[in-house]
Amino acid sequence: MTERLLHVFQNTPLGRESLLQSLHFCKTLGVDLHIYVPESKQFLMYFDHDMVQVDLNRSYLLSPESAVDHARQLADLFDVHVTFLVPKNYTAAQLPDIPTHYTYMCCPQSISDLSAKIGLGYVGPKVWRIAKSSTFPVFMTGRVYKPWTSITVCYTGSNNANKALRWGLHLGHNSGMPVELFTFMERHNAAYFDEQLRQAGLWDELGDRVSAWHKIDRGSFEEAFYAVGHDTLLVLGAYSHGLIKVLLFGSKTEKIQAWMPNSMLLVGPHCAVEV
Amino acid sequence: MLKAARRKWAVFRSDDRLIVIAMAGLVGACSGLAAVALNRSLHFMGTALHTFHHHWWGVVLPAVGATLSAIFLNVLLKERAGHGVPEVVYAVSRYGGLLRFRSSYSRLVSSCLTIGSGGSAGPEAPVVISGAALGSNIAKFFSLKERQRITLVGCGAAGAIASIFNAPITGLVFTVEVILGEWRSFNIIPIAIAAVAGTEVSRLLQGNQIVFPRQHYTIGLPDIAASFGVVIVATVVSVVLGRMLKGMHGVAMRTHIPPLVRPAVGGLAVGLLGIYLPFVLGEGYLSVQQMIQGTFSQGLLLAILVMAAKMLATALTLGWGGSGGIFAPSLMIGSLVGLVYHRFLSWIMPTAILSNEGCFALLGMAGLLSGMLQAPLTGIFLVVEITGGYDVILPLIIVSALTSTFCYYIEPASYYLRDLIERGQFLRPGTDARVLSDLAVRELVKEVPTLLRGDMLLREFLTILEQSKEHLFPVVDPHSGAYQGMIFVDRIRPFLFDRQMYGVLMIEQLMESNVPTVAPDDELSEVLSLMEHEDLEALPVVENRRFVGLLSKSTLLDHYRKELIVQAGN
Numbered sequence: 105m106t107e108r109l110l111h112v113f114q115n116t117p118l119g120r121e122s123l124l125q126s127l128h129f130c131k132t133l134g135v136d137l138h139i140y141v142p143e144s145k146q147f148l149m150y151f152d153h154d155m156v157q158v159d160l161n162r163s164y165l166l167s168p169e170s171a172v173d174h175a176r177q178l179a180d181l182f183d184v185h186v187t188f189l190v191p192k193n194y195t196a197a198q199l200p201d202i203p204t205h206y207t208y209m210c211c212p213q214s215i216s217d218l219s220a221k222i223g224l225g226y227v228g229p230k231v232w233r234i235a236k237s238s239t240f241p242v243f244m245t246g247r248v249y250k251p252w253t254s255i256t257v258c259y260t261g262s263n264n265a266n267k268a269l270r271w272g273l274h275l276g277h278n279s280g281m282p283v284e285l286f287t288f289m290e291r292h293n294a295a296y297f298d299e300q301l302r303q304a305g306l307w308d309e310l311g312d313r314v315s316a317w318h319k320i321d322r323g324s325f326e327e328a329f330y331a332v333g334h335d336t337l338l339v340l341g342a343y344s345h346g347l348i349k350v351l352l353f354g355s356k357t358e359k360i361q362a363w364m365p366n367s368m369l370l371v372g373p374h375c376a377v378e379v
Numbered sequence: 380m381l382k383a384a385r386r387k388w389a390v391f392r393s394d395d396r397l398i399v400i401a402m403a404g405l406v407g408a409c410s411g412l413a414a415v416a417l418n419r420s421l422h423f424m425g426t427a428l429h430t431f432h433h434h435w436w437g438v439v440l441p442a443v444g445a446t447l448s449a450i451f452l453n454v455l456l457k458e459r460a461g462h463g464v465p466e467v468v469y470a471v472s473r474y475g476g477l478l479r480f481r482s483s484y485s486r487l488v489s490s491c492l493t494i495g496s497g498g499s500a501g502p503e504a505p506v507v508i509s510g511a512a513l514g515s516n517i518a519k520f521f522s523l524k525e526r527q528r529i530t531l532v533g534c535g536a537a538g539a540i541a542s543i544f545n546a547p548i549t550g551l552v553f554t555v556e557v558i559l560g561e562w563r564s565f566n567i568i569p570i571a572i573a574a575v576a577g578t579e580v581s582r583l584l585q586g587n588q589i590v591f592p593r594q595h596y597t598i599g600l601p602d603i604a605a606s607f608g609v610v611i612v613a614t615v616v617s618v619v620l621g622r623m624l625k626g627m628h629g630v631a632m633r634t635h636i637p638p639l640v641r642p643a644v645g646g647l648a649v650g651l652l653g654i655y656l657p658f659v660l661g662e663g664y665l666s667v668q669q670m671i672q673g674t675f676s677q678g679l680l681l682a683i684l685v686m687a688a689k690m691l692a693t694a695l696t697l698g699w700g701g702s703g704g705i706f707a708p709s710l711m712i713g714s715l716v717g718l719v720y721h722r723f724l725s726w727i728m729p730t731a732i733l734s735n736e737g738c739f740a741l742l743g744m745a746g747l748l749s750g751m752l753q754a755p756l757t758g759i760f761l762v763v764e765i766t767g768g769y770d771v772i773l774p775l776i777i778v779s780a781l782t783s784t785f786c787y788y789i790e791p792a793s794y795y796l797r798d799l800i801e802r803g804q805f806l807r808p809g810t811d812a813r814v815l816s817d818l819a820v821r822e823l824v825k826e827v828p829t830l831l832r833g834d835m836l837l838r839e840f841l842t843i844l845e846q847s848k849e850h851l852f853p854v855v856d857p858h859s860g861a862y863q864g865m866i867f868v869d870r871i872r873p874f875l876f877d878r879q880m881y882g883v884l885m886i887e888q889l890m891e892s893n894v895p896t897v898a899p900d901d902e903l904s905e906v907l908s909l910m911e912h913e914d915l916e917a918l919p920v921v922e923n924r925r926f927v928g929l930l931s932k933s934t935l936l937d938h939y940r941k942e943l944i945v946q947a948g949n
Contacts (some may be wrong), residue, residue, distance in 0.1 A: 105821055105899065106926060136923055144455055153476040153519060159457050185923045192902075193473065197798055198459045201474075203900070205821065328521050 107207035107278075109137045109243065110189070112142060115171040116166050116232040123175060124249035125367055127182040128208045129337075132279045137179065140189040141171045141201060146167055147200045148190070157199070158230055175360035187347050196255065208369075210243040227357040234374035235342045241271055244361065251368060254315075256284045258360070261292065261300035262343025268371040270379050272339040275369070282315040283335070288328040289321040309379055325356075326363055338368045399527045399534075399569045406517055406531050407538030407573030410510025411580030413544035415489045417502050417509075423662060424495025438650035440605060441660070444496020445642030445701045448489040452702060453639060456485045459535055462500075462697060462704050463508030466797045469534060470515070472806040472815065475525035476532035482512035489702035497660040499649055499692035501702020502543060507704070510539030511558070516869070524947075529808075530566050531560045536575030537570045545581055546764035548572035549757060553685070556754040557795060582693040585600070590664065591671050593767030596738040605724060605733060606774035606875035609742045612720050613778065614785040615714060617750025621794050622688050624705075625872075629709060638700065645699025649692045658685045658694035670714040671766060679722045686715040705794055707763075709748045710821025717743025719912055734771075741768050742778045749779040750786040758783070803858040814942045820906060821899040824920045824928035825936055828857045832888030833863055844868065844875075846946060851917055851927050854890045861925040864890035865919055870880035896921040897930060906930065 111126040113119060123139075140147075144162045149156045154162045172188060181187040191200035201244040210233050235242050257272035259265050269285070278285035278339065287297055297319070301307045310317070342357060361368060382393055396738050406600050431437045452458050458479070463486050463627035470478050487507035494500050512533030532553045541550030551574045555562055631641050653660040666685075669675040677685065693708040717739035722732060749758030758779040786793075793802040794935075798807035806813035829843055829852045843852075852866040871889050874880050892926075896919050910918060911930060917931035 106922060106925070148458075150474045150477055152525075153477075155474065155479060155521065157457070157479055157481075187923070193804060194802070195469060196459045197802070205819065285741070 107133065108138055109135050109208040110202070110206040111137060111139050112158075112160075112164070113139050113171060113175050115141070115166050115168070115174055116163050116363045120174070120178065120248070121165075121247065121249045122210065122245045123178050125245040126243070127179060127184050127244060128249070128251050129208070129367075131182045131186050132281070133147060133275060134278060135207065136187065137184050137207065138187045138189050139175050140191075141168065141175070143191075143200065144169070144198065147202050147244060148195050149202050149204050149234065150240075151204055151239075154233060154237040156230060156233045156237065159236075167287055171185060204238060206240050208240050209238065210242050210258040213359070224369075226369060231370070232342070235370050235374075237374065238372055239374050239376070241372065241375050243337075244363050244368045244370060248365075250365075250367075252281075252320075252335050254282045254284060254333055254336045255279070256286050256332050256336040256338055256340060257283045258340040259287045259297065259301075259317075260341070261287075261297050262341060265371060266300070266304040266306060266341075267375055267377075268339050268341040268369075269301075269304075270377050271369065271371050271375065272379050273306075273309060274377045275337070275339065276313060283313055285310075285317040286329075286332055287317065287319045288325055289319055291326070293321075296317050303315060306379070325359065329360070331364070332364065334366070336366060338364060338366045340368065340370060342370055342372045381615060384794070386546045386684075392428050395524070395527060396565065396568070397473050398521075398523065398563075400532050400572060402521065402527075402531055403515060403534040403569035403572040404475070404532040404576045405416055406510070407541070407576030408580050409513045409517070410506070410535040410538035410573070411542035411857045412414060412584075413483070413487060413509045413513065413576030414502075414506040415581055415584045416538045417491060417506055418543055420487075420491045421495050421502060421662070424491060428496060434537060435943065438654055439647065441493075441497040441650045441653070441696070442643040442646035444492045444494075445699075446500055446639065447496075447703045448492040449639050449642045451484055451492065451698055456481050458485050461734060462504040462702070464557070465799055467508055467511040467532065468796065468798055471529050471654065472808075472813065473558060473804060476511075476518070476529040476530065478508070478512040478515040480516045483509050483516065486702055489703050490704075493646075493696065493701040493703050494661060495651060496646070497509055497653060497677040498514055498696040498703060499659055499661070499663070499689065499703045500696050500701055501662055501705060501707025501737040502703065502711075503540060503703065503706040505705025506539035506543050507536045510535030510537075514573075515701055525602075526565075527771045529559065533566055533570050533779050534573030537691045538580075540577075540582040541574040542577035543911070544559065544761065544765050545578060545585075545588065545912075546761060547571075547574040548576040549761040549764050550577060551899055552760050553757045554752065556747065557752060557793075558758055578783055589767050590765040591668050594671055594673075594737050596734050596741075596768065596770045597615070598734055598738070598771055599732065600821060601609070602734045602738065603774050605720075606742055606777050607732075607781070608724070609717060609720055609739065609746050609766060609774075609778050610781040610785065612716050613713065613746025614789070616686075616690070616716050617747055617782065617786050618789050620693070620709075620712065620747075621790055621797075623690055623694040624698055624794065625797065627694040631699045631791060635647055642700040643697040647701075648695045652692050652695075654690045656685055658711075659688045661687065664707070667740070667744070669710050670718050671737045673735050675718060675736075679719065679726065682715055682719050682722065686712055686719060689715065705751055706748065707922040709751050710744045713744035713747030714740035715743065716747055717741065724917045738768075738771055738774075739892075741766055741771050742774055742811070745775050745908035746778040746782040747785040751794045753783045753796075755779040755783040768823055799804055800890065808946050814939055814946060815903040815907065817905050817946070818900050818901070818935075818938055820920060820930055823903075824899065824930050825934055826928045827851075827853055827926075830926065831886050831890075832857050833885065833890070835886040837874060837884040837886070837889070840866070840876065841881065842887055845875060851929060853919055854886055855926050859924075859925070861924045862896065862919060862921045864892035865894045866890050898922055899927060903935070 192199040239343050257269050318331040406850050498849035499556040504926040511532045514531035536558050537550035537554040541547040658666050721736040745758040745762040749755045781903035850868040854863045916928045
């Protein structure tokens, strides 16, 4: 079955940048694009063990009459076939239920006001819950469209990082782009990460399919990220720290998202892919 | 020691029933607490605002309450309004009982504002969704399975109803009859425990009091005969009330008034009605009590007027977006039905020996509730438990059973389920529609190892056919991968035995290009209908013009059976 990406379309210049990135993603990886043009500010996503209500800001409902045409015009530029999602089911008669059986979902960067914190595009509670419950990775676009030419996996040695690496290799295989690894060695030495890869059965895959591994052991977390290319797609596992730790020290993923202008693919605990 | 404890916990967790039974008490107690909180809040608001209703400006109180309720629900919590029960049934039907956590408190606050300020609605639907959401989220917290979660949703609803009415059997019966729709021991035992827990919480915090004081009635044969008349009146009133609610909602939706202002319009109209007929405001339990005790002093015509006004007020409150349920208004309108009918009988047949009008008020209550919900057992047990009126059980059964049956023939869907049925979203567990809704074309599609080209000669195809067990072959464009048509071996049999055709005929000449195709997102019920209509054993699945695979009836049946076993919990 063909892989499919769900994109929630925002009919604004910022939304156009997001859609361009989704289109680039689909074109590069041969993924089918499914676009949802929101009809109300809320929609629901039912996963196996959780449901998430996504609250969009008002800008998602701007000019609904031109939204489909705008999306189609952009898709034509990339020669990508687009399917527009029409919700079939509604909760409480008014809240559309959006299907969750996609391979990827794009959560575009929303506007940077406070309402974005409860919408898409900000690694806040909503995107966390989507990433934690879904079987698909969440594609988070940068603010401006920039085609990426390589894939960089942030590898931390955790289970989710192994999953992220698998997805990175999968994307590399489908796109034919080089895959690089990036590791900030905060508490462990290089041997530790090698061992983690061996235990996960991924060590043998690296030789053939990973072009470089940037192991950084100096400077701060933020400084280390200068080693990551400006035109690369970042793939990272959803860091599963406890609530208190996140409240005290903040989330690493959010730090990365705030610090890096690149598009990101956030891989949750239930995302599985064959390498 | 820790290992031993873990092993015990693992055994406990692995037993589906044990863990649900253990959780049921917790869920029942929590939902019972929610119901008590709403009950006390309504009592407080009723007492605090009572004097204000006597002022001329008291007319705006229901409007203010309804507006605040809408703001709370739609702006602060971003949760769409509704009375809640259909949402719970929908969640159970389609999504394994998944409910938002915010639903566990949102309707409590909003219905408190609506009803406490004078809106004509009841607190049961809000407590049902609160209890159900608590059950759902507790199940989610403990990572329980879907079937266990559905049972805990039922436990929450049962605990809430049991607590708000101090009626455990009603909680159990309502949940099984209306919310879950299946009588199975897997459900009934935990739900019964939850109902007991909810009732106990209520009794602990509010005392063991039934909603309406018990009266003694002597039922004779004339009363049983007269109860058939109650059936007819209750049926008519149930149908009219149901249509009024739906019609009023339609009117509200067609207006250009902003959604946040709509409840205020309904509330204002109720406030205006309340100036002349204060009976229509709030739950109306005081009037019901008077009718049961036989102390409702208004005459026949005024009683009819109050009944019509209460129906209108309920339609205005709920139809225009107020938050609340239909139980309490049904009880009041039903008791008026019984009272009016009794007075009318006494007027035209003064010598008839009938029980007092309180008895008929009970019959009317049961009739209207059974008619509106099309749930006769709920009607019977609710009236018996909240009034202690076991004396009237025989006519009560007649009225409830017949009213719900007649209402079913006039309106095949109950008030709670009408919208879901109209949208095709009412799927009871174990039914054909539900099983099919849980399966997806993409799960059942089978990849086909051999794809044919249109320019392939029949001779080449025969070589493939010799080594294949298939009898259906898709034809695709080798360059674009686009689907072109199907080859049915059965239908081209004459050509297969004609050697002269082997080097002449090409596959594109033999293929059928008008075979209907399905998409991976299509509903299986529609796909199955298509198969039956076209008399086909399999259909090609096509996405973006590309062939994906075949969906066959045998694969569908195989998965259907497996899904049915899962849903039946065997």
